[in-house]
Amino acid sequence: MVCVHYGPHGQRLIQRGARLAALIGAPLCVLTVDTMGENEYNSDKEMFLAGWENQTREAGGEFLVRKCQGRKTADVIADTAKERGITQIVLGQSSQTLWQEITRGSFINELMERIGAIDLHIVAVQRYPDMLEETHEEGFTAYLVKRGEHYELSDSPDGDKPLKGVFFRQLHTDFNTGLFKIVNNGNTQYLRIIQNEWVNN
Structure with missing residues (x-):
């Protein structure tokens, strides 16, 4: 399962996840967690979502959008992974600063605590x-x-x-x-x- 978030790196993560899925002979699933409220709309984000969905389908995968509904993103990812029987998760390197990690906690650590035996692949987000x-x-x-x-x-x-x-x-x-x-x-x-x-x- 590839986790993508609004920004320019989602396409690269899906490519990486598709290669991994083909390598281990597993189905590809791409997840984005929507943190926006019910009445919020972002046209740029919608364009990214449409592009990711097309790319996922072309790779033979399934594209999922899950609402946070007051829950933490790490919880939504972990719940979806367990529900789908996921064995591998691919996501981009966190852009948190050290201060944010100290004050808010590390997202990666939070996720690892929740996913148990699922393998986590963290892809370095490179500059353009x-x-x-x-x-x-x-x-x-x-x-x-x-x-x-x-x-x-x-x-x-x-x-x-x-x-x-x-x-x-x-x-x-x-x-x-x-x-x-x-x-x-x-x-x-x-x-x-x-x-x-x-x-x-």
């Missing part, structure tokens, strides 16, 4: 340059042009205040979703693009 070859197509020259209040991806510099860069399209997506690389005063920056539009967060 290190993971581009594994998760994105080869980059090509593109532009971000301002249209109204937003910057949109374009193959030509037509439009207001164009930014030139290299666009890396995510694998397994039908949309122009990925990373836009720009170099400004010698500093490299990666901008998130979701369905042709720069998401500035």
Whole structure:
């Protein structure tokens, strides 16, 4: 079972989990735990979820979304794993700082206490340059042009205040979703693009 959370690394974790499932001849299950309230909506997160679900189905797996409903994420993961008879769990390295671990406790330790004999695989979450070859197509020259209040991806510099860069399209997506690389005063920056539009967060 692969556990994914909102962010750019879910695709890589699913790829890793699919390889592991094929290696040991086990079914693939991908889980995301939804911590949002009933009336909350996040369009960016919904796009990630749709992409993960498609990727999971293409790999022959099952995609699950479980609501927290006041419970801890570690409890939801452990309960789902036991319910499904899971023997291996794959998840990304925690981004907690040492201070957060001291004050809130380590998520990994919490999960290990709850899952018992299930093997836990913790995948190091790398920075964008290190993971581009594994998760994105080869980059090509593109532009971000301002249209109204937003910057949109374009193959030509037509439009207001164009930014030139290299666009890396995510694998397994039908949309122009990925990373836009720009170099400004010698500093490299990666901008998130979701369905042709720069998401500035």
